[in-house]
Amino acid sequence: MKHAVMLAGCAFLAGVAGISATFVADQDPAVEVVAAGKGVSMLIGQGGNVGVLQGPEGVLVVDSQFDRMVPGILAAIAGLQKDGEVKWLVNTHYHGDHVGGNVRLGAGATRMAHAKVRERMATAQGNRPAADPAALPMLTWESGVMMHLNGQRVEMMHVGPAHTDGDTIVIFHDAGVVHMGDTFFNGMFPFVDLDSGGSVAGALEVLRQALSEMPPTWKIIPGHGPLATAKDMQKTITMIDKTLAIVRERVDGGMSNAEVVAAGLPEEWVSWSWQFISTERWLETLARECGAK
Numbered sequence: 649m650k651h652a653v654m655l656a657g658c659a660f661l662a663g664v665a666g667i668s669a670t671f672v673a674d675q676d677p678a679v680e681v682v683a684a685g686k687g688v689s690m691l692i693g694q695g696g697n698v699g700v701l702q703g704p705e706g707v708l709v710v711d712s713q714f715d716r717m718v719p720g721i722l723a724a725i726a727g728l729q730k731d732g733e734v735k736w737l738v739n740t741h742y743h744g745d746h747v748g749g750n751v752r753l754g755a756g757a758t759r760m761a762h763a764k765v766r767e768r769m770a771t772a773q774g775n776r777p778a779a780d781p782a783a784l785p786m787l788t789w790e791s792g793v794m795m796h797l798n799g800q801r802v803e804m805m806h807v808g809p810a811h812t813d814g815d816t817i818v819i820f821h822d823a824g825v826v827h828m829g830d831t832f833f834n835g836m837f838p839f840v841d842l843d844s845g846g847s848v849a850g851a852l853e854v855l856r857q858a859l860s861e862m863p864p865t866w867k868i869i870p871g872h873g874p875l876a877t878a879k880d881m882q883k884t885i886t887m888i889d890k891t892l893a894i895v896r897e898r899v900d901g902g903m904s905n906a907e908v909v910a911a912g913l914p915e916e917w918v919s920w921s922w923q924f925i926s927t928e929r930w931l932e933t934l935a936r937e938c939g940a941k
């Protein structure tokens with residue numbers, strides 16, 4: 649993932665003509681702030697990208713990365729808004745790199761998520777132990793909720809199955825920003841958690857629908873990767889669509905999962921590979937999705 653650069657003796661880097669301000673918290677690990685829209689910022693640290701809505705009624709935060717990132721996240725929020733208090737914490741899904749900071753970041757906040765997030769966090773999932781009860785969402789939804797905060801409409805909308813079975817996207821209607829959680833990895837092969845109810849075809853559908861409904865000028869906060877535009881999202885849709893079609897054809901032709909992986913992908917898609925989701929792992933996910941044994 650992108651690493652923020654520490655700037656010695658310079659904690660705040662003013663943006664050019666108010667387009668974008670980059671704040672680098674004087675903390676280790678560092679957190680970088682990217683302006684996304686009116687009152688809305690994206691924080692890049694380690695783990696899933698964080699969304700922040702600031703304003704006089706208090707701060708709403710989307711996702712909490714890891715516990716070790718909380719001091720950096722709080723310093724970044726303080727840089728955006730003096731005495732800005734985190735009053736609402738939304739989790740886009742239950743994975744540890746999105747809920748790991750919940751206890752400290754959400755201590756004084758209303759913690760909120762889809763009902764499945766609470767359910768999965770409250771019990772052991774594979775080798776992931778049950779979360780601290782103080783990390784659990786206290787307000788949950790099945791389909792979503794609309795909030796009216798800081799003069800803006802903020803909509804939490806359940807989508808999918810996509811990355812998991814409990815994904816929420818957060819739509820900042822008045823700022824023109826949407827936080828897609830891990831339904832969207834910008835410029836890299838996505839992780840689709842088939843063992844937690846996720847679906848590649850479902851994720852593709854979510855991206856297509858989001859793109860068709862959002863104005864083309866909107867900014868998109870992906871779960872991982874840099875702040876995106878509609879164009880970036882279209883590239884990801886094309887990649888998933890094309891690679892899924894390749895694998896579906898192979899599986900329909902009788903290839904096993906191992907044979908699908910061994911056959912690789914055309915050169916044009918190889919640059920989407922990264923540390924966590926290599927070409928092999930992406931092919932394996934696609935083959936499983938298509939029912940290959």
Ligand SMILES: [Zn+2]
Nearest residue numbers: 741743811830
């Ligand atoms: Zn995730």
